[in-house]
Amino acid sequence: METPEVHNLASDADIERAARCLKAMSHPLRLKILCVLSTEKMSVQDIVEKVGTSQSNISQHLAILREKDILNYKKDANRVFYYIDDPRMLKLIEMMRLVFCQTPTF
Amino acid sequence: METPEVHNLASDADIERAARCLKAMSHPLRLKILCVLSTEKMSVQDIVEKVGTSQSNISQHLAILREKDILNYKKDANRVFYYIDDPRMLKLIEMMRLVFCQTPTF
DNA sequence: CCTATTTTTTAGCATTTACTAATATTAGTG
DNA sequence: CACTAATATTAGTAAATGCTAAAAAATAGG
Numbered sequence: 001m002e003t004p005e006v007h008n009l010a011s012d013a014d015i016e017r018a019a020r021c022l023k024a025m026s027h028p029l030r031l032k033i034l035c036v037l038s039t040e041k042m043s044v045q046d047i048v049e050k051v052g053t054s055q056s057n058i059s060q061h062l063a064i065l066r067e068k069d070i071l072n073y074k075k076d077a078n079r080v081f082y083y084i085d086d087p088r089m090l091k092l093i094e095m096m097r098l099v100f101c102q103t104p105t106f
Numbered sequence: 107m108e109t110p111e112v113h114n115l116a117s118d119a120d121i122e123r124a125a126r127c128l129k130a131m132s133h134p135l136r137l138k139i140l141c142v143l144s145t146e147k148m149s150v151q152d153i154v155e156k157v158g159t160s161q162s163n164i165s166q167h168l169a170i171l172r173e174k175d176i177l178n179y180k181k182d183a184n185r186v187f188y189y190i191d192d193p194r195m196l197k198l199i200e201m202m203r204l205v206f207c208q209t210p211t212f
Numbered sequence: 213c214c215t216a217t218t219t220t221t222t223a224g225c226a227t228t229t230a231c232t233a234a235t236a237t238t239a240g241t242g
Numbered sequence: 243c244a245c246t247a248a249t250a251t252t253a254g255t256a257a258a259t260g261c262t263a264a265a266a267a268a269t270a271g272g
Contacts, residue, residue: 018206022132
């Protein structure tokens, strides 16, 4: 009996946090946004063009990522530039690429 | 539109696949199930005890993970043992642990 | 067969999600 | 100020999700 409970995402708090983050990443458009932003800071308009859906839709997805602290942003005059601040998030995205793309993985 | 576009989860197909997988992992109970199974094969009953919700609920979550090919299973008499088959999935879970737990982040 | 145990499936319902269309806000420009 | 461009917000609606409770399958043992 593991009394001290080791289910290796240590605590339930960790689990909740991770699940919330995964959920935020688990929509195709949001994942694509993250991929696009993993290499460069970008304005909403640019994201709209790269990702391809309505401006309103992108904005709503950006809001979700923003609220979950997955994206950060900086206003510049008329425009808003979004970017990924947290190195852990970058690492995670890189990991996804490793796992989900045409990869020999090991 | 799709110019030779590198948004680094290579294709939209990759994105869809990754998003579907992430979505499957993005529920606290399912994530906990995955964590628990990342070290050992386990019967449904054992998972119920480790994870903690109704048996029916666990079974439904297992079905979701199974249908997305995230979990594999083996029947043994009365019982069904679930396990993670894909080494990429194991790698991903390990990654989550690195990113979401008491982490040095790098 | 009858029964007990383990697991899956189903039904019903409340909640959340995602989208479109329309409107509002913010900032720059003439 | 009026006008335009960029972004955010709101409202409405259709679909998906997650849960509980109840019923069904599957398997083993007497």
